[in-house]
Amino acid sequence: MRVRWERATELSFLALKEYLSLIPTRRADRRVLAWAYLSIPFQYLWVWIEWYGMFIIFIPVYVFLFLPLRMVTIGETAGFLKAAGTIHWGLMITVFSISHIAFLLVLPNTAPATAATATVFGAGLVLYLVILTELNDVAQYVWGKSFGERKILPTVSPNKTVAGFLGGLGTTALLGLALAPLLTPLTILEGLGAGILIGASGFVGDVTISAMKRDLGIKDTGSILPGHGGILDRVDSLTYTAPLFFHFIRYFHY
């Protein structure tokens, strides 16, 4: 199986477009938004040429500094701070975070030639991340439905419960342990750690997107954008798990 990092580019584009379609934007910022979109091909170009140094600072530093400059040259100050903040938050979530999925695919292969993961190294990491993130959502839901009593974040996500969170976390931790030797160069213990990391951070990603929707007064992103919609609902957990899992791997194996 070939996992294509170009698909993450497309995912970033769809997610950013959905985000910008949902939030209020100022007409004065149309050109700023065009530059924000332009950051996508550049961010994935860094992935393609495997330039890690630029990949990791491009959006947090250069785009972060450039977009307000562009806003200032347009000259509209009313709503400046809110616009600068919301646009950059969206870029971090939809482009920076998601591009880490793509960078997993170009990480140098450190698996021994004899290992099960030797030929599908990057793809194995992506599958591990995506499977664990998705199953964590499912496990939290099932545990919450079965044993959930106490709400964990009642003002943000009224259906999330402590039991759902803990049950999901435990399930994902065990799954992370079990899948690690099949898909990754992680040891059993590291697999347990990656499972806990993905379980906990997936929950946080989920509720941050919930908080955003609640702030915007939106029920779910798919009901507003049928057909195309619901991209943010789909990738909410990944926006947290992808960069954190990436740095976990990078710290322990590079």
Next chain:
Amino acid sequence: MTGYNWFRVIVQWLIVKPLAGIVLGLNIRNPERLPQAKQVIIVANHNSHLDTLVLLSLFPWRSIHRVRPVAAADYFLRTPLLAWFSLNVLGIIPLDRANIRRGEDPLQRVRESLGKGESIIIFPEGSRGEPEELAPIKGGVTHLLKDFPELPVLPIFMFGLGRSLPRGEAVLVPFFVDVFVGEELKWSGNKNEFLAQLDAIFKGFAEAAHPERWEDGRSDAIFFSPGSLAFFCSPSLLQHSY
């Protein structure tokens, strides 16, 4: 295979569909109401030059040569290049607003086109106006209906294009576009009644285009789908588009 305008078919696939489907992204409500091949008068709101392209993208390539947007001659025939593009690529019927002042019938060419069995697209608000604002509907369409009372009128409302490319802007910024396809209307014989009906339909869509409020106690549905895995493995950019 006579009758197809192959040039317009190619443009439909190379420019119109990718622009509407990939760069913008259409969320079509009630797509089953879109006409496949039959003759209709499409009445749409007007916020952007992209309106015409988006409406053309809704048609299958087999019938694209039989769809004619009605557009202002003083704008669309302004330069030779634009005129060539408008007439040959978009297939517009130029509406000469100067004719109106001279007392000639500006709709003559539209009538000829309808008489040949072609579908037309008209924007009864007249000009593009302010982004995402509905302007009062003008009555030109009813003049046509008096001559072609049996033709169905299909109201289509687009929301979002005024953000993507509003009047007076040159840079296109991608946003998702909501396209509301209404139910077919029949000419009632009464101009004011018909225009009021049309107006109510557009206002209803404009209201629906605004985000729904959050409802408490919804199920926090799960989003596991094998699709997410398949997403990263499939080669096609187009699966989300058409």
